[in-house]
Amino acid sequence: MTARAARAAARPATLEFRAMNTDWWLSASGGVDLRQAEATVHEAETVLSRFRPDSALTVLNRDRESSHPWLAAVVQRGLELEGITLGAFDVRVGAALLAAGYDRTFEELAGRPPALPPTGVAVDGPLVTVEGERVRLAGPGLLDLGGIAKGWTVDLAAGLLAAAGADHYLVDGGGDIRGCGVGTDGTPWAVGVGDGLAVALDGAAVATSSTARRCWRNEDGAAHHVIDPRSGLPSRGGVRTATVVAADTATADALATAIVAQPRLGLAGLAALGADALLDQDDHWVMTPGMERWLK
Amino acid sequence: MAGTSERRTLVNLSVVTGSAVMLTASWLGIVRADTGGTTFEEVSTTQRVAAPYALTPWAAPTPPPAMAAAAAEAGTSLQAAPASAPRRVVVVRRSRAS
Numbered sequence: 001m002t003a004r005a006a007r008a009a010a011r012p013a014t015l016e017f018r019a020m021n022t023d024w025w026l027s028a029s030g031g032v033d034l035r036q037a038e039a040t041v042h043e044a045e046t047v048l049s050r051f052r053p054d055s056a057l058t059v060l061n062r063d064r065e066s067s068h069p070w071l072a073a074v075v076q077r078g079l080e081l082e083g084i085t086l087g088a089f090d091v092r093v094g095a096a097l098l099a100a101g102y103d104r105t106f107e108e109l110a111g112r113p114p115a116l117p118p119t120g121v122a123v124d125g126p127l128v129t130v131e132g133e134r135v136r137l138a139g140p141g142l143l144d145l146g147g148i149a150k151g152w153t154v155d156l157a158a159g160l161l162a163a164a165g166a167d168h169y170l171v172d173g174g175g176d177i178r179g180c181g182v183g184t185d186g187t188p189w190a191v192g193v194g195d196g197l198a199v200a201l202d203g204a205a206v207a208t209s210s211t212a213r214r215c216w217r218n219e220d221g222a223a224h225h226v227i228d229p230r231s232g233l234p235s236r237g238g239v240r241t242a243t244v245v246a247a248d249t250a251t252a253d254a255l256a257t258a259i260v261a262q263p264r265l266g267l268a269g270l271a272a273l274g275a276d277a278l279l280d281q282d283d284h285w286v287m288t289p290g291m292e293r294w295l296k
Numbered sequence: 297m298a299g300t301s302e303r304r305t306l307v308n309l310s311v312v313t314g315s316a317v318m319l320t321a322s323w324l325g326i327v328r329a330d331t332g333g334t335t336f337e338e339v340s341t342t343q344r345v346a347a348p349y350a351l352t353p354w355a356a357p358t359p360p361p362a363m364a365a366a367a368a369e370a371g372t373s374l375q376a377a378p379a380s381a382p383r384r385v386v387v388v389r390r391s392r393a394s
Contacts, residue, residue: 023394025389027388170388170389174392175390175393175394190387191388191390192390192391194377196380197377199391208392210393213394267373267374281374284376285377286375288375291377292378
């Protein structure tokens with residue numbers, strides 16, 4: 001390889017595309033083929049989306065049984081995080097989301113009335129069983145992986161880039177971000193969070209959940225996509241936005257959702273996993289003491 | 297009629313009190329979910345714990361009793377975030393809700 005080719009290979013390539021109803025941005029060093037990672041993200045969407053009629057998740061909710069290794073992995077991780085957050089994060093909120101009016105993609109939902117009236121029933125979701133690649137549901141209720149699937153897919157794409165030889169990379173799936181190594185300036189990737197702050201991501205991930213996004217109006221007034229599993233209604237816990245830094249993006253994604261849904265329990269889960277958070281709580285920006293080490 | 301109403305009230309109060317005590321006890325690890333029970337919360341917890349999904353090496357689907365204390369403390373361990381102005385960092389991307 002010539003010196004010029006070596007320099008070109010070391011220079012990170014970038015790729016932007018749209019998937020999972022959001023914008024994705026990949027950057028990796030080492031001449032890695034980013035298109036393979038993009039294809040994997042699109043494939044993950046066909047498996048994990050609640051809005052695709054042929055996805056493995058849709059099949060599971062309809063037929064109460066579905067087999068796919070990625071679906072099983074995400075559901076299993078969701079169950080684990082449900083236990084760690086004492087139920088503040090719950091993948092069984094699918095029926096409550098439908099009842100709140102989130103019955104189609106947010107792009108389709110904008111400006112339209114919900115198809116179903118809000119009911120506010122408590123989430124008493126199905127018994128979920130994961131055995132190998134097979135996931136089964138018993139009893140009424142639906143699964144929704146919106147609080148973890150995107151983060152999990154970011155981790156999947158990041159793993160592909162690392163396995164392909166990228167020492168430095170950043171995967172941004174609509175704000176769920178995982179970084180490793182350094183950016184073009186030789187310093188750890190700087191990712192903006194909160195009100196004008198930035199975190200340095202080298203071997204870490206960040207995700208944000210907010211009631212200010214994916215919100216709409218239904219018969220009860222304002223609604224949003226973060227369901228409090230205890231009430232079955234959009235959360236009103238006082239945390240408007242939660243940004244979590246964790247070792248992996250799936251965990252950060254789920255913890256951010258949990259903190260908005262049930263702040264006290266979500267923060268307990270955060271502490272148990274050694275993660276940190278920055279919150280917009282009652283219109284004040286606060287953070288866990290350990291967050292300082294991530295700030296750039 | 298009045299006696300029936302009072303009995304109903306007493307029964308309702310005992311159910312509510314019992315549920316609260318069982319929920320608190322399960323949080324503190326005094327009562328395990330697999331001992332069975334009659335309240336909604338216990339049934340829900342039993343289902344979660346009983347799910348025979350394969351565990352990854354680090355997984356702990358049943359939270360340790362200390363988490364009840366952590367949950368109580370979590371809300372008070374927050375501190376004010378620093379002002380943004382002194383930190384002039386050029387960011388490559390931004391974490392946002394999507």
